[in-house]
């Protein structure tokens with residue numbers, strides 16, 4: 001098999017992407033210029049920073065700290081609100097860059113309004129952030145409440161025909177219940193996972209590094225946990241899964257695909273390494289496919305389940 005015989009194209013819930021690599025939400029903010037660079041660097045799509053209906057202030061610094069195995073962040077879901085994101089979305093949509101708009105909140109009515117605003121501005125798909133680990137009331141608590149998940153996903157579904165991905169938490173005790181509630185209410189697929197609630201202390205001051213004390217752990221340390229979540233979800237659904245958490249090279253991306261993901265998001269690695277990492281991951285996946293004789297990504301999605 002040669003590289004020419006290989007296609008990296010994937011179809012996830014009617015979203016056709018030139019390859020399986022997507023920028024994860026939040027790490028690089030929401031400016032169209034940065035998203036364009038990431039797309040030109042090889043990513044097939046970008047997820048916007050999570051947006052609320054109205055602007056929301058971020059937590060005070062320090063809001064991000066590097067720890068062993070990744071980053072700890074507690075930005076507090078600060079964002080300029082749905083109307084402000086429309087400007088960025090329009091620029092990207094004019095350039096045909098696929099944008100998955102990420103939304104959060106706890107009031108289904110907010111999702112109705114945000115979906116209308118972002119759908120008409122050109123979002124290619126939606127990701128519902130049901131899983132931020134460091135913000136009270138609008139993060140993991142939402143995902144832990146299947147009735148609320150149903151209401152939020154239904155509200156979004158009623159207002160768009162585009163794909164909707166529900167983003168889940170790696171620490172949820174009711175992960176599969178949340179997945180089922182989201183899918184029954186019309187979610188097209190699942191993004192697994194968000195960061196995991198964590199903490200780091202400065203031994204000199206004796207105090208937590210982050211102003212919010214608790215944060216979300218991302219990066220390599222999260223990867224095996226996220227792979228477990230993808231694998232577990234894949235055992236229970238036929239809908240597409242997007243793997244997210246600690247992808248740093250082609251091996252970690254392939255691991256997600258073998259566990260059952262049809263596409264993979266990259267986040268933290270792009271905060272410490274160059275955009276060239278995306279191309280390296282894609283080349284590594286291609287080399288793997290040549291060696292294994294896979295023509296399409298779908299040839300090895302979920303293969304880890306076959307040996308059971």
Ligand SMILES: Cc1cc2nc3c(=O)[nH]c(=O)nc-3n(C[C@H](O)[C@H](O)[C@H](O)COP(=O)(O)O)c2cc1C
Nearest residue numbers: 024025026050073129193194218219245246267268
């Ligand atoms: C600084 C920072 C900000 C983030 N902001 C968001 C966000 O707004 N919405 C969201 O769903 N996830 C957010 N995340 C989580 C990432 O999208 C991703 O789920 C997580 O970092 C795991 O992937 P990674 O290990 O590749 O970074 C953020 C992560 C970081 C590090």
